[in-house]
Amino acid sequence: MWLKGYNGTSVKDIVDEAGIPKGSFYNYFDSKEEFVIEALNKFVNWGRSLAEPILTDTSLSPLNRLKKLFDYKIEMLVNDMQLKKGCFASNIAMELADVNDKLGKIVYDAFEEMKRMQVVCIQEAIDTGEISKDTNAKDMTDFIENVFRGAMIEMKASKSDRALRLSRKYIFDKLLV
Amino acid sequence: MWLKGYNGTSVKDIVDEAGIPKGSFYNYFDSKEEFVIEALNKFVNWGRSLAEPILTDTSLSPLNRLKKLFDYKIEMLVNDMQLKKGCFASNIAMELADVNDKLGKIVYDAFEEMKRMQVVCIQEAIDTGEISKDTNAKDMTDFIENVFRGAMIEMKASKSDRALRLSRKYIFDKLLV
Numbered sequence: 315m316w317l318k319g320y321n322g323t324s325v326k327d328i329v330d331e332a333g334i335p336k337g338s339f340y341n342y343f344d345s346k347e348e349f350v351i352e353a354l355n356k357f358v359n360w361g362r363s364l365a366e367p368i369l370t371d372t373s374l375s376p377l378n379r380l381k382k383l384f385d386y387k388i389e390m391l392v393n394d395m396q397l398k399k400g401c402f403a404s405n406i407a408m409e410l411a412d413v414n415d416k417l418g419k420i421v422y423d424a425f426e427e428m429k430r431m432q433v434v435c436i437q438e439a440i441d442t443g444e445i446s447k448d449t450n451a452k453d454m455t456d457f458i459e460n461v462f463r464g465a466m467i468e469m470k471a472s473k474s475d476r477a478l479r480l481s482r483k484y485i486f487d488k489l490l491v
Numbered sequence: 492m493w494l495k496g497y498n499g500t501s502v503k504d505i506v507d508e509a510g511i512p513k514g515s516f517y518n519y520f521d522s523k524e525e526f527v528i529e530a531l532n533k534f535v536n537w538g539r540s541l542a543e544p545i546l547t548d549t550s551l552s553p554l555n556r557l558k559k560l561f562d563y564k565i566e567m568l569v570n571d572m573q574l575k576k577g578c579f580a581s582n583i584a585m586e587l588a589d590v591n592d593k594l595g596k597i598v599y600d601a602f603e604e605m606k607r608m609q610v611v612c613i614q615e616a617i618d619t620g621e622i623s624k625d626t627n628a629k630d631m632t633d634f635i636e637n638v639f640r641g642a643m644i645e646m647k648a649s650k651s652d653r654a655l656r657l658s659r660k661y662i663f664d665k666l667l668v
Contacts, residue, residue, distance in 0.1 A: 319586050321498030398589040404644050408585040409496050411647040412575040422648040457661050460654050464641025467581050470588040471599040484634050
């Protein structure tokens with residue numbers, strides 16, 4: 315579903331991948347919608363478990379933690395995901411938020427949750443003087459996340475890491491200064 | 492298809508909307524894939540017809556043309572589209588580029604085509620000294636487009652124009668300077 319989308323993935327695809335009989339899907343989930351909500355929860359927890367050790371690593375300055383997280387995400391997209399898949403929550407927002415308010419809201423809450431630690435880290439970079447005092451930590455976090463999401467759209471279409479690396483350059487050379 | 496996605500729209504949905512019998516779809520298109528390729532062409536031409544008068548309006552400075560285009564796009568998304576739909580090409584990239592290389596390539600070419608006039612306008616802003624000489628017009632255009640695409644993802648999930656307006660602020664206060 316991460317690769318093929320919600321409507322591009324049938325319950326049959328899911329049970330075939332899991333190696334279980336089709337009927338048993340409904341022992342666990344009332345519907346494919348309930349399945350995607352669980353998948354989004356799992357994605358948020360997974361994302362947090364990857365970001366937390368980096369964003370709380372006090373052996374690095376706050377700005378260097380942000381750079382390390384950004385580089386980590388780029389390398390994961392390039393090496394582990396071969397420039398595919400991207401952010402599961404963003405994919406679901408693009409495909410479904412316009413026609414399913416409930417899923418839109420769940421994705422929005424997921425976005426906010428995933429940004430929480432990053433806001434704290436940017437605020438720390440402001441407080442320690444690594445970046446300008448007139449930076450708004452929440453606005454900047456929101457902006458950076460949207461930059462990254464947009465770069466993933468170009469990544470998918472172009473099968474290239476150019477947009478990801480260009481985003482890193484502008485964010486750290488022009489914005490987090 | 493712009494609203495519901497490729498897999499969320501059946502040939503029946505298309506012919507019902509057009510008010511023609513189902514069989515006649517195949518008089519015009521061999522497949523839904525051929526239909527989406529035609530739709531993408533139409534979208535690019537439509538986008539160009541809207542952007543061209545703004546980006547070539549020599550009564551405004553190049554930077555003010557870019558601002559006017561950005562504001563025009565935001566108002567269209569807010570007022571005409573009610574914070575839905577977004578960019579058809581981006582939606583198709585997100586939903587299909589990972590599993591359909593041909594469509595990914597077509598969307599990528601569409602992206603490049605839609606950016607062409609903007610590169611020229613940014614270069615003019617550089618040449619006339621409105622923005623810094625060390626700006627790279629193509630890189631900056633690519634970055635701005637990706638910012639906008641990412642902001643549309645948040646727009647869809649949040650049903651809010653906040654990400655669009657925040658993007659405008661950062662682009663014109665921090666980047667096109």
